[in-house]
Amino acid sequence: MSHVHVSNTSRIWKVFGILSAVTIVEVILGILKPEALHLNHFLGMNLLNWIFYALTIYKAYYIVYAFMHMEGEKSSLRSAVVLPVIFLILYLLFILLTEGNYIYGVFKDSTIKWNF
Amino acid sequence: MEATVTTANSEEKTWGGGNEPMGASYGKLMMWFFIVSDALTFSGFLAAYGFSRFKFIETWPLADEVFTHFPFMHGVSAPMYYVALMTFILIFSSVTMVLAVDAGHQMKKDKVVLYMFLTIIGGMIFVGSQAWEWNNFIKGEYGAIETKGGSLLQFVDKEGHRVALADFAATLPVEREQLTRNKGKWFMSEPALPSYSLAEVQAGFKAHPDLLIRTEVIYEGDEATMKDAKINHDLTKIKHKTILTREESLLRLGQATYVVEGANLTRNEYGSKLFADFFFFITGFHGFHVFSGVIINIIIFFNVLLGTYEKRGSYEMVEKVGLYWHFVDLVWVFVFTVFYLV
Numbered sequence: 115m116s117h118v119h120v121s122n123t124s125r126i127w128k129v130f131g132i133l134s135a136v137t138i139v140e141v142i143l144g145i146l147k148p149e150a151l152h153l154n155h156f157l158g159m160n161l162l163n164w165i166f167y168a169l170t171i172y173k174a175y176y177i178v179y180a181f182m183h184m185e186g187e188k189s190s191l192r193s194a195v196v197l198p199v200i201f202l203i204l205y206l207l208f209i210l211l212t213e214g215n216y217i218y219g220v221f222k223d224s225t226i227k228w229n230f
Numbered sequence: 231m232e233a234t235v236t237t238a239n240s241e242e243k244t245w246g247g248g249n250e251p252m253g254a255s256y257g258k259l260m261m262w263f264f265i266v267s268d269a270l271t272f273s274g275f276l277a278a279y280g281f282s283r284f285k286f287i288e289t290w291p292l293a294d295e296v297f298t299h300f301p302f303m304h305g306v307s308a309p310m311y312y313v314a315l316m317t318f319i320l321i322f323s324s325v326t327m328v329l330a331v332d333a334g335h336q337m338k339k340d341k342v343v344l345y346m347f348l349t350i351i352g353g354m355i356f357v358g359s360q361a362w363e364w365n366n367f368i369k370g371e372y373g374a375i376e377t378k379g380g381s382l383l384q385f386v387d388k389e390g391h392r393v394a395l396a397d398f399a400a401t402l403p404v405e406r407e408q409l410t411r412n413k414g415k416w417f418m419s420e421p422a423l424p425s426y427s428l429a430e431v432q433a434g435f436k437a438h439p440d441l442l443i444r445t446e447v448i449y450e451g452d453e454a455t456m457k458d459a460k461i462n463h464d465l466t467k468i469k470h471k472t473i474l475t476r477e478e479s480l481l482r483l484g485q486a487t488y489v490v491e492g493a494n495l496t497r498n499e500y501g502s503k504l505f506a507d508f509f510f511f512i513t514g515f516h517g518f519h520v521f522s523g524v525i526i527n528i529i530i531f532f533n534v535l536l537g538t539y540e541k542r543g544s545y546e547m548v549e550k551v552g553l554y555w556h557f558v559d560l561v562w563v564f565v566f567t568v569f570y571l572v
Contacts, residue, residue, distance in 0.1 A: 122332065123329065123332060126328050126329060130321065130322070130325045133321050134318065134321065137314065137317055137318065137321070138314075140571060141310050141311075141314040143571075144294065144309075144570070144571045145294070145309060145310050147294075152469060153468065153469070163571075166571045166572055167567065167572075169567075170563055170566075170567040173563050174560055174563055177556055177560045177563065178556075180328075181324055181325075181328045181556045181559075182552075182553055182556045182557070182560075183328075183331075183549075187252070188252045188254070191252035191253065191254055191262065194252065194262075195262050195263075195265075195266055198266065199266055199269050199270065199273075202270055202273075203269075203270070203273045206273060206274065207273075207277050210278065210280060210281040211277075211280050211281065211284050213281060214280065214282065214283070214284030214285045215284045215285075217284075218284055218285050218286070218287055218288075227379070228379070229288075229289060229379065229381050229446070229447070230377065230378070230379035230381060230485070
């Protein structure tokens, strides 16, 4: 509270514009599902999903940094909050998705039929 | 009041309390760390969803075939629109929240009141929309059949469009009454009977030679599936659910054991059983967060009205509850992507 607060209403509306535009792009892509994006894969995931995840992270950045005002906090607070979350989520996703994919392979190649 | 807003900071009393590590007050710092732990809880749920989806990647339901409803547009397939509307409502309530925080910094009580009121209304609309979404999800639209092996069969016509059980099921003279408490001397409870019995669905299917069965399997169009004589290759599109030939459809329907209508925690008409479980659990947990956010917002709203923060000389409490509210919006951004887009 030591720092002086200036009204940043214009920035709030600008961020709202960005978030809305990104959501509209996501919805349009989700409805159209362009084949060029949907049927081509990169690192095991199709390009459309890569775009969706990239836009999601982009939106998340603006919510945390502008709306939750992370950009105005001390860098020590920023790192203490953001870095553990990013690291732990990436780690969790890596182990669980690898394992899920492995079990898919086990089901697929097993001699026991499961989907009938 | 000093307990909630710590402002004192002097060099001599470093260990005497009242300091602000990382330049944030105690309450704000703890709200941030609560959000970190809650974010990890949600990511645990979403990662578990990803795990199950990867495990059943070939048979997972396609979101744009499940969420197709829009208010006052009955029977029209409108994927994504409703959930996009819900997303806008939540983002907009986040904007009014941050405007309330901004007005609080300038000690403008009237503006804080107005913006917090709008935020509460937005949150209530969102929770209501989620209830409507759940209602449609639980009720279902087309109905399906479960086989002996536990997989799900849906019905399509010769153009590949979905057909509801009600459109073709035969009416057979069967005396089967739903057990209710007021009839009978020895009461036995049972889950709601399906609108059509298995025999009626099977008889109706035989009577309509145009109908075909659609399995859960997503058609990838590789060499092995292209040669599969059991698949109707004219109707099946790549990255869509596989449609079977008439002969194979009749064969598969013979193995049916259960009529599935709508969704519950055991089975659902959309596909993989885990799909509905994760949908209920994750959107339910998020909805609970929105609900508690609305309650907290209402409490703070009345405090603002009573002038508590005016007297305290700081609207930091609005900022703290704002952090929580934005976090709820943040989680929705990920739930939206994972459940509706990908």
